Amino acid sequence: MEKTLVILKPDAVKRAMVGEIIKRFESVGLKIVASKMLVVNDDLATKHYPKDRKEFITGMGKKTLENYKEMGVNPHDEMGTDDPHKIGLAIREWLVKYITSGPVLAIVLEGPHAVELVRKIVGHTLPLKAAPGTIRGDLAFDSSYLANTVKRAIKNLVHASGSVEEAKFEIALWFKPEDICSYKRVDEDEMIK
Numbered sequence: 001m002e003k004t005l006v007i008l009k010p011d012a013v014k015r016a017m018v019g020e021i022i023k024r025f026e027s028v029g030l031k032i033v034a035s036k037m038l039v040v041n042d043d044l045a046t047k048h049y050p051k052d053r054k055e056f057i058t059g060m061g062k063k064t065l066e067n068y069k070e071m072g073v074n075p076h077d078e079m080g081t082d083d084p085h086k087i088g089l090a091i092r093e094w095l096v097k098y099i100t101s102g103p104v105l106a107i108v109l110e111g112p113h114a115v116e117l118v119r120k121i122v123g124h125t126l127p128l129k130a131a132p133g134t135i136r137g138d139l140a141f142d143s144s145y146l147a148n149t150v151k152r153a154i155k156n157l158v159h160a161s162g163s164v165e166e167a168k169f170e171i172a173l174w175f176k177p178e179d180i181c182s183y184k185r186v187d188e189d190e191m192i193k
């Protein structure tokens with residue numbers, strides 16, 4: 001059993017996709033054990049997307065460079081550098097603006113392999129690359145190219161914890177232990193035993 005954090009980002013809320021998205025997690029068998037709607041402040045956004053998490057920042061930069069390469073875009077023209085860490089830091093600024101731009105719905109989901117399962121259902125970071133059947137693939141079309149030309153984060157509807165460690169850190173950041181509920185789904189035994 002694992003728990004994972006999902007955030008329905010401001011575009012999901014504003015596009016009235018909340019029901020559509022939650023339905024997909026419930027249908028696969030995941031259990032909602034906590035949820036709240038809030039407008040994220042800079043403090044929470046900064047802690048959620050920490051500047052000093054080097055592999056996260058550089059990872060975003062690397063994904064962006066791969067996307068630029070495929071599209072024949074020169075990173076120097078777009079971002080003024082080809083250093084993945086510098087690109088990652090610039091993206092992080094846009095990300096903080098994006099996540100604080102309107103109400104979000106934060107949810108904790110529980111189930112077997114919850115972290116991996118949720119990532120699969122959510123799909124690739126870039127909606128353009130996300131497979132059909134995934135949330136990002138079915139409900140959005142954004143790309144690094146579209147986003148970066150107007151200097152904004154990729155609108156990909158949801159955040160989902162990337163690993164079990166990330167999930168533990170993020171759940172503790174967003175929820176108090178007493179906010180997490182415990183109950184049994186009626187189909188739980190049928191699906192597991």
Ligand code: ADP
Pocket residue numbers: 059060063064091094095124125144147148152153154155156158159160162
């Ligand atoms: P994921 O959300 O799939 O775990 P990351 O953790 O790498 O992806 O990135 C966090 C968020 O940053 C993404 O969901 C997306 O909104 C945004 N993002 C990532 N790469 C870029 C990029 N090249 N340009 C703009 N925004 C980006």
Ligand code: MG
Pocket residue numbers: 160161162
């Ligand atoms: Mg991530």
